[in-house]
Amino acid sequence: MRIDVLTLFPQMFEIPMSTSMMWKARDRGLLDFHTHDIRDYTKDKHRKVDDTPYGGGGGMVLRVDVVVDAVENVLRMGQSPAPVILMSPQGRVFNHHVAVELATHERLILVCGHYEGFDERIRELVITDEISIGDYVLTGGELAAMVVIDAVMRHIPGLLGAEGGQDRDSHADGLLEGPHYTRPTVYRGLTVPDILQTGNHQAIAQWRREQSLRRTWQRRPDLLLKANLTEDEKYLLAQFAREDLKNP
Numbered sequence: 001m002r003i004d005v006l007t008l009f010p011q012m013f014e015i016p017m018s019t020s021m022m023w024k025a026r027d028r029g030l031l032d033f034h035t036h037d038i039r040d041y042t043k044d045k046h047r048k049v050d051d052t053p054y055g056g057g058g059g060m061v062l063r064v065d066v067v068v069d070a071v072e073n074v075l076r077m078g079q080s081p082a083p084v085i086l087m088s089p090q091g092r093v094f095n096h097h098v099a100v101e102l103a104t105h106e107r108l109i110l111v112c113g114h115y116e117g118f119d120e121r122i123r124e125l126v127i128t129d130e131i132s133i134g135d136y137v138l139t140g141g142e143l144a145a146m147v148v149i150d151a152v153m154r155h156i157p158g159l160l161g162a163e164g165g166q167d168r169d170s171h172a173d174g175l176l177e178g179p180h181y182t183r184p185t186v187y188r189g190l191t192v193p194d195i196l197q198t199g200n201h202q203a204i205a206q207w208r209r210e211q212s213l214r215r216t217w218q219r220r221p222d223l224l225l226k227a228n229l230t231e232d233e234k235y236l237l238a239q240f241a242r243e244d245l246k247n248p
Contacts (some may be wrong), residue, residue, distance in 0.1 A: 001105070001156060002032040004074050004082075005145055006067070007112040008049065010035035012142045021153060021160075030156050033149075034077075038062075041070040050115050059116025064125070067111070067118065071126040074109060082107035083128045086118070087141030087148070091130030094148060098131065102148070103155035110148065112141030174227035176220055178211030209233075214240060 005013065013035050016022060025031035039047040049067075050060040071084055083102075085091075087110060092098070102108060111127070123130075133144045153159055181192040195207045213233055216223050217240045224237065 001030065001103075001153075002034070002078055002080075002082075002107040003149060004034045004036060004077070004107070004109045005112060005142075005149075006036050006038055006070050006074060006109070007140075007142055007145075008038050008114050009112075009140065009142055010037050013146070016146050017149075021150065025153050025156065025159050028158065030159055031153060036070060036074050038066060038070050041066050041073065053116065057116075061116050062113055062118045062122070064119035064121040067122045068125050071109065071111065071122075078107050080106045082109045084109045084111065084126050085148075086111045086123065086127045086130045087113065087132075087144040088118075088130045089132050089135070089137050091132040093135075094131050094133045094144075094151070096151075099148070099151040100155055102152045108152070110141075110145045112145050114140040174223055175212045175216045176223070178208050178215055210236060213237060217241075 007013070013033075017026070017033055022031065022033075026033060038049055042048060048063075050062050053059070053061045075082065075084070083105060085102075085108060131144070131148060133147050138144060181196060185192050185197070193207070195203060198204070213229075213236055216227070217237055229237070
């Protein structure tokens with residue numbers, strides 16, 4: 001996958017994209033990553049990318065001519081078409097399913113803003129999608145772009161050490177993951193559950209599913225409204241509810 005990021009601060013990506021999974025993805029040839037400084041597409045000696053908003057008001061607005069030129073130039077650099085995604089608090093909220101969707105593309109272009117916002121004509125001329133990572137506002141779109149890239153790359157075949165590991169992540173099947181354990185078996189009086197030490201993989205899988213349901217019930221019950229549950233699992237949730245009534 002090729003990912004191009006348009007930003008006023010390309011240096012923000014240097015360390016995150018050169019460590020951990022991102023370094024591994026680039027080293028294995030799974031990620032072709034490029035940053036582009038929007039200031040490189042200005043045409044004045046001061047490299048001015050923003051201006052005061054028409055109609056008054058606080059803040060500065062990114063100029064339509066600069067950003068559109070930048071996006072159109074970057075589009076021509078790749079061999080395949082790509083969605084042009086604006087990182088914006090006004091976009092659709094990013095989640096696991098959006099990450100899976102974006103991972104199906106051969107190429108992504110992410111546009112990061114700063115200041116008060118974008119000239120609206122940028123949206124009309126070159127933006128095909130807008131994504132928000134939550135209902136809050138950041139100083140700029142760079143951190144949001146890093147979140148999107150990291151989540152998307154987990155779905156590129158061959159990147160994760162555990163094959164299919166992304167399918168067992170929290171939210172992959174609509175539920176939160178249950179607890180995990182490793183050595184030592186006993187630590188400060190806390191012991192690894194006996195079931196995990198039996199070697200009975202069927203029983204372990206069932207235990208993990210039950211723990212996933214319990215944790216989702218306790219922490220994110222709203223997710224259960226959309227989860228695909230069996231009748232036995234619905235009965236188990238009813239038991240959790242009865243337990244809560246006894247032990248509020």
